[in-house]
Each structure stands twice: as structure tokens, then as C-alpha cells.
Amino acid sequence: MKDARILKRERFTPLTYALLAAALLLTMILCVCMGSVRIAFSDTVTAIWNAVWGLPVPQSVAKNIILNVRLPRVLCVTLSGAALSLCGAAMQGLLRNPLADGSTMGVSSGAALGAVTAMATGFTLPGSSYGGIMVTAMVFAFGSLVLILSLAYALDRSLATSSIILIGVIFTMFITSIISLIITFASDHTRSLNFWTLGSFSGVNYDQAKLLCLALAVCGGVLLRFSPELNAFAIGEDNARHIGVNVRRVKLIILITVSVLIGVCVSISGTVSFVGLVMPHIARMLVGANHRRLLPASLFSGAIFLLLADLTARTLLSPIELSIGVVTSLVGAVAFVLIFYRTRKGR
Amino acid sequence: MLSCRHVSVRYGDFAAVDDLSFRLEEGQWLMLAGPNGAGKSTLIEAIARGVPYTGSIEWSGQDILSLKPAQFAQRIGVLSQRNTVGYAYTVEEVVGLGRYAYKAGFLSGRDDDGKVRVERALELTGLTALRHASMLTLSGGETQRAFLAQVFAQNPQVLILDEPANHLDLKYQQHIFSLIQQWLKEPGRAVLSVVHDLSLARRYGTHAVLMHHGKSVSQGRIGDVLTRDHLRQVYEMDVYAWMREMLSQWS
Numbered sequence: 355m356k357d358a359r360i361l362k363r364e365r366f367t368p369l370t371y372a373l374l375a376a377a378l379l380l381t382m383i384l385c386v387c388m389g390s391v392r393i394a395f396s397d398t399v400t401a402i403w404n405a406v407w408g409l410p411v412p413q414s415v416a417k418n419i420i421l422n423v424r425l426p427r428v429l430c431v432t433l434s435g436a437a438l439s440l441c442g443a444a445m446q447g448l449l450r451n452p453l454a455d456g457s458t459m460g461v462s463s464g465a466a467l468g469a470v471t472a473m474a475t476g477f478t479l480p481g482s483s484y485g486g487i488m489v490t491a492m493v494f495a496f497g498s499l500v501l502i503l504s505l506a507y508a509l510d511r512s513l514a515t516s517s518i519i520l521i522g523v524i525f526t527m528f529i530t531s532i533i534s535l536i537i538t539f540a541s542d543h544t545r546s547l548n549f550w551t552l553g554s555f556s557g558v559n560y561d562q563a564k565l566l567c568l569a570l571a572v573c574g575g576v577l578l579r580f581s582p583e584l585n586a587f588a589i590g591e592d593n594a595r596h597i598g599v600n601v602r603r604v605k606l607i608i609l610i611t612v613s614v615l616i617g618v619c620v621s622i623s624g625t626v627s628f629v630g631l632v633m634p635h636i637a638r639m640l641v642g643a644n645h646r647r648l649l650p651a652s653l654f655s656g657a658i659f660l661l662l663a664d665l666t667a668r669t670l671l672s673p674i675e676l677s678i679g680v681v682t683s684l685v686g687a688v689a690f691v692l693i694f695y696r697t698r699k700g701r
Numbered sequence: 702m703l704s705c706r707h708v709s710v711r712y713g714d715f716a717a718v719d720d721l722s723f724r725l726e727e728g729q730w731l732m733l734a735g736p737n738g739a740g741k742s743t744l745i746e747a748i749a750r751g752v753p754y755t756g757s758i759e760w761s762g763q764d765i766l767s768l769k770p771a772q773f774a775q776r777i778g779v780l781s782q783r784n785t786v787g788y789a790y791t792v793e794e795v796v797g798l799g800r801y802a803y804k805a806g807f808l809s810g811r812d813d814d815g816k817v818r819v820e821r822a823l824e825l826t827g828l829t830a831l832r833h834a835s836m837l838t839l840s841g842g843e844t845q846r847a848f849l850a851q852v853f854a855q856n857p858q859v860l861i862l863d864e865p866a867n868h869l870d871l872k873y874q875q876h877i878f879s880l881i882q883q884w885l886k887e888p889g890r891a892v893l894s895v896v897h898d899l900s901l902a903r904r905y906g907t908h909a910v911l912m913h914h915g916k917s918v919s920q921g922r923i924g925d926v927l928t929r930d931h932l933r934q935v936y937e938m939d940v941y942a943w944m945r946e947m948l949s950q951w952s
Contacts, residue, residue: 450787586798588788592781593848596749597855598774598802643788 370641374654381661382432386424388665390672393420430558431664431678432657433566434619435629437574439656441612442630443637443648444577447584448608450591452694453519455631456495456616460525462627464498465491465613465620466550467529467536474540484621488565492617498525499609545624552679553624555664562622569618573611574653580608581645588643626679628686629656629663635693702727702891703748703777703859708756709915710743717743718754719915725859730885730892732902732923735912736936741895742782744912745863748893749779774802778857782864782895784848786836792847793832796822799854815854822853825880827873841868849877853884860884862894866901878905899940903927911935 387398393416401420404411411417438456445454456462471477472490479485502521510517530551537547548554577584583604586594595601619626637651660678663685667676703725710718718740725731733741747754750765750773758765760776768776778799786795799822800815823829826846831839839847845868852860860881866874882905885892896902902909902923909926911919913935919926932940 447788452787582798582801582804585790585794586801589786589790589795589798590784592751593784593798593851595751595770596774596779596781597798597851598771600770638788643790644794 371650374651378432378654378657378661381658382428385428385431385661385665386420389419389424389668391416391419426560426563427555427558427664428661429560429563430566430622431555431660433563433570434555434623434626435633435660436653436657437566437570437615437619438626438629438660439633439637439652440570440574440577440649441615442656443634443645443652444580444584444608444612445630446634447588447645447648448605449518450588451518452635453631455628456612456620457526457625457627458519458631459499459522460502460529461495461499461613461616462620462625463526463529463533464501465495465617466625467498467533468492468494468617469621470533470536470550473545474536484561484565488618488621491621492614495617495620496610496613498529499613501525548677549624551625552677553626553682554675554677555623556675558622566618566622569615573615574649576607576611578649580604581649584608584645584649585643588645623678626660626682628682628690629660632686632690632693633659635690639693702761703893704759705744705748706757706759708744708747708754708758710740710747710752710754716915718747720756721910721912721915721917722756723910723917723920725891725893727889727891728885728907730882730894730905730907732906732909733893733895733912734897734899734902734909734927735918738914739912739935740915741912742863743915745779745861745893745895748777748861771802774855774857776857777859777861778852778855779861780849780852780863780865782867784844786844789835789837791833792828792836792839792850793819793823795836795847796828796832796850796854799851799856802855818854818856822850825853826850827876842870842873845869846873846877858889858891860890860892860894862892864895864897866896866898874901881905899927899932900944 383395383398383402386402387393387395397414397416398420401411401417402425403409405421411421442455445456445459446452448454456465468490469487471494472487477486477490479489502518502525505521506517509521530547533550534547537550583594583599586597586599587604591601633656634648634652637648637655640655641647641651660682663681664678666681667678670676670681704723706722708718708721709716721740721744723731733744735741743752746752748758748765760768765773765777797815797819800812800818803812803815820829823832826849828843828846828850831843836844836847845865849865862881865877865881869877878901881892884890896906906923908921909919909923910917911926911931918935919928919931929939929941
């Protein structure tokens with residue numbers, strides 16, 4: 355008789371990748387079509403196809419809305435969703451903590467503080483008006499991560515879930531207050547507190563999409579390369595050391611990679627909660643705990659989730675646009691409670 | 702193979718391991734024995750490079766701290782006392798990670814015999830039927846066997862075991878200890894283990910270090926170390942009389 359404990363999970367085949375990629379592409383096109391002005395599916399595909407291949411776009415098609423407003427936004431949302439979900443999966447594995455994520459651990463808030471500080475002080479890098487904001491966000495994200503983990507370690511050497519989350523929540527509240535203060539004194543130079551705490555993709559452009567694409571390609575490649583090490587950490591840091599993982603080096607590389615990716619995302623769209631927390635859990639339910647499958651599955655599911663969240667934020671109370679964080683938090687919080695409850699019951 | 706010289710592990714003013722020296726040679730199964738708090742597990746952690754120590758620990762004359770993590774894992778395999786898994790990995794995935802040291806690094810070659818070693822480790826520990834089972838559903842004993850299989854798959858020259866009988870019922874205690882004894886018969890191998898059950902230590906050990914308050918009270922051949930007087934000194938009771946009384950329950 356078959357043991358009831360045997361996992362029924364199928365292997366993550368190339369066909370699964372193809373199906374996920376197709377679902378993502380379809381969702382992206384749907385998100386370009388839908389909005390305050392509805393555009394036909396065929397017009398959207400034609401406009402994008404012709405633009406990609408340098409062909410003239412027919413006059414009858416709403417070229418400006420498709421190519422200059424919605425497409426860059428959809429690209430940024432897709433890449434941010436993929437990046438945030440990937441970071442969440444990597445952090446949950448590295449810290450062996452199902453509650454780890456940029457937003458719960460205060461990393462996103464740290465990145466937001468970096469971006470606000472750079473904007474308020476007018477810090478830029480030569481040759482790039484946006485580079486200063488992005489680099490500061492990355493540095494602050496990494497600094498926050500190191501600070502939170504150090505404080506949690508000082509409190510509890512086992513780096514228990516509860517210690518990290520407690521410190522992360524308090525850190526987030528503290529940082530939000532500082533961001534609020536900076537915005538009060540430098541409101542002309544920064545975006546609103548609402549943008550930094552709930553996020554928005556309004557007004558993003560192709561340059562930001564290119565930066566996100568570059569960051570995701572490089573950092574995502576690094577994280578995928580470290581899948582075996584993430585598996586070892588997810589089983590236990592001592593076990594990782596015993597099987598020959600260079601624990602300190604790998605940990606540092608993954609933390610820097612995650613900080614860079616979160617820093618880039620936050621500097622473009624503000625803090626978008628729950629994507630990195632919830633989507634890896636859903637991906638884990640689909641493909642199992644092995645990071646070789648989990649990371650790609652998280653990437654696709656995070657992108658699709660954030661696209662649908664952004665679509666809802668744009669269209670639910672149209673013409674009023676909600677902050678995307680309102681939608682991700684509403685859906686994500688409920689989903690997380692359900693998943694967590696189910697996982698604990700299923701043990 | 703492995704030698705510890707004047708090893709001490711301190712937590713502030715407290716010395717968990719205090720100026721301890723011993724050698725582990727090929728073919729030996731050295732038992733670290735002693736009461737709770739004697740420093741046995743801390744010593745194992747020091748050898749596994751998990752806690753900072755003073756003194757020197759050498760592998761064939763080479764400082765173990767100079768070995769790269771993968772080199773260390775190819776020579777020394779460690780089985781911890783407490784092993785838990787937080788996510789639903791399969792038994793096979795956990796055992797397969799034992800081959801990590803042979804695949805680590807961008808320029809590493811293929812691990813040709815990895816699959817065979819994993820199969821053999823699953824078979825030896827009786828886990829072949831549970832290879833696709835979630836680790837979250839295993840009993841304590843099955844979990845311990847899965848991690849032992851991981852160490853077997855790692856194929857080290859020295860096994861370091863912290864309470865290998867932890868969570869195991871009598872059947873698997875006998876099974877696992879016999880397996881380790883069998884494993885030890887291959888040339889170039891040795892075992893160092895912490896064992897609380899002195900009967901198991903006497904039955905399977907070839908040598909022993911008896912520890913108390915972080916120091917070595919006695920070391921050498923197992924029969925010369927686990928004597929009535931030595932045991933009375935560290936356990937502050939007549940261990941022989943107690944063991945006989947226990948055994949008399951079965952007659």
C-alpha cells in the first residue's frame with residue numbers, strides 16, 4: 355500500500371515553465387488592454403508587435419496609451435513582482451523563516467529611507483539623475499538587513515523567527531516616522547509618504563523598466579546559482595556548514611543580492627508589501643521546497659500576482675487609482691493567514 | 702587522522718572544554734563519554750568548526766581551519782544531535798545534499814558516483830521506500846536516519862556523531878550502530894561519537910575519552926577507560942552496580 359506521506363508533487367518540467375510564461379504573457383497583455391480606456395486585445399498586440407519590430411503603428415490604435423503609458427508600467431510591475439517574490443523566497447530559505455520578506459524584516463523601509471534621503475538632499479551620481487537614489491536605497495536596504503539581523507542575534511543567538519519579525523516591525527515603524535519627518539521638512543523634493551509606504555507604479559518609464567530588467571537578470575541569476583546553498587540553509591545553517599557550504603560567504607552574497615534587488619524596486623515603486631511574503635508560499639505549495647524549482651516558480655507567480663494587483667488598483671474605483679499596496683496587503687494578508695493555517699494544520 | 706591538542710572552548714570565564722588533548726586513529730571508534738555538561742557536544746562542535754576554540758585541531762597534520770568548507774566536508778562528516786527540517790523537502794533531497802561538497806564551486810566537475818552513493822545511503826538506512834516522503838511527516842527516528850543517510854552519502858573519512866541513537870527505537874539503535882561498525886571496516890576510516898548509553902559505548906567503541914567539567918579524566922582503550930573507579934569519579938555513583946541492577950530486571 356502506498357505510504358500516505360509520499361509527496362504527490364510532480365516534477366517541475368519545461369512544460370510547466372512554458373505554461374507559466376504563457377500565463378504571464380497573457381496577463382501582461384490583459385493589463386495593457388484594461389484601464390480607464392479599454393483597448394481591444396488585437397490592437398494591443400498589433401501596437402506592441404509593430405513597436406518591437408520597428409514597424410509603423412496604425413493610426414486607429416491608441417498608440418500613446420499603449421506604448422507610452424501602460425506598457426512601461428506593465429513592464430515595471432512584472433519585473434518588480436518577480437524580483438520581490440524572488441527575494442522573499444531567497445530570504446525565507448536563507449533564514450529558514452517562513453515570515454521573512456523585505457517588508458516584514460524592515461529592508462524595504464530601509465530602502466525607502468535611503469531613497470527619500472537621496473531625494474531630500476539632492477544626492478545624484480554623475481551621468482545619472484536617478485542613480486543616486488537607487489544606490490542609496492540599495493545601501494540603506496543592506497544596512498537595514500545587517501542591523502536587524504545583528505539586533506536579533508544579540509537578543510537571541512538562534513535568530514528565532516519571532517525575534518526577527520518583532521525587530522523588523524519595530525524598525526519599520528521607526529523608519530516610517532523618520533521618512534515622515536524628512537518629507538515634512540523637504541516635501542518639495544520628495545514624493546508623498548503614501549507612495550513610500552504603500553507603493554505606486556504611476557508614471558514609471560522605460561528607463562526604470564530597463565534598470566529593473568538589468569537588476570533582475572543579474573541578481574536573479576546569482577540567486578538561481580545559489581539554489582543548492584539555499585536548500586542547505588533552509589534545512590538548517592549547521593547542516594549547511596556540515597555538508598561543506600561556505601556559510602559566511604554565501605550568506606553575505608545572498609544578503610547583498612537581495613538588498614540590491616529590493617533597493618532598486620523600492621526606489622522605483624515605493625514599498626509594496628506581501629508579494630515577497632505570500633507568493634513563495636504559494637509557489638512552494640505548487641512545486642515543493644527545492645529552490646531549483648521554487649525560485650523560478652516564485653518569480654512567475656510574483657509577477658502575475660502584482661500585475662493583477664496593479665490592474666485592480668487602477669480599475670476598481672476608476673478614475674480614482676488606489677495605491678497598489680492597498681490591494682496587495684488586503685489580498686496578501688488574507689491569503690497568508692489561510693496558507694499559514696493550512697501549512698501548520700498539514701504538518 | 703585527527704588530533705586535538707590543548708583544545709579549550711570558553712564562554713566568558715566558563716571553560717566548557719578545558720585543555721583537552723587526544724588522537725583519533727584509523728579504524729578506531731572513539732566514544733566521548735561523561736555526564737551532562739561534561740563538554741562532549743561542545744568539543745564535537747569545535748571539531749566541526751561551529752564554535753571558536755584555542756589550541757589546535759589537525760587533520761593529518763594540517764590545521765582544520767585551513768581546509769576549505771568543501772574539503773573539510775569530504776574528510777569529516779558530522780551528524781548533529783538535533784536535526785529538524787522547516788520546509789517540506791523530500792527525504793531524497795535531504796540525503797542528496799550530502800553530495801554538495803563534491804559539486805560546490807563554479808569550476809567543479811561532475812559528481813559521477815553521487816547518485817549511486819545516495820541510493821546506497823537510502824538503502825543502508827532503510828529509507829528507500831520513504832525517499833519521496835516529506836521530511837515534515839517523519840518520526841524523530843526516521844528524521845535521524847535521513848540525516849545519517851546524508852552523512853553516509855557525503856562519504857567522509859571520519860564520522861563525527863553527536864548522540865547517534867537519539868530518537869531511535871531499540872531495533873534501529875542496533876541497526877544503525879551495526880551499520881556504523883560495518884562502515885568503519887573499510888580502510889582509512891574512523892568514528893568519533895558522543896554516547897550517553899555506556900552499554901552502547903562498551904559494545905561498539907574501541908577507545909574512549911571520559912570527560913568531566915570539560916577535562917579528560919581518562920582516555921585510551923575502552924575497557925581501560927570505562928572502569929568502575931573512573932565512572933564513580935565522574936558520575937558520583939556506582940555505575941557498575943546500577944547497570945547490573947537494570948540488567949537483573951530481564952532475568
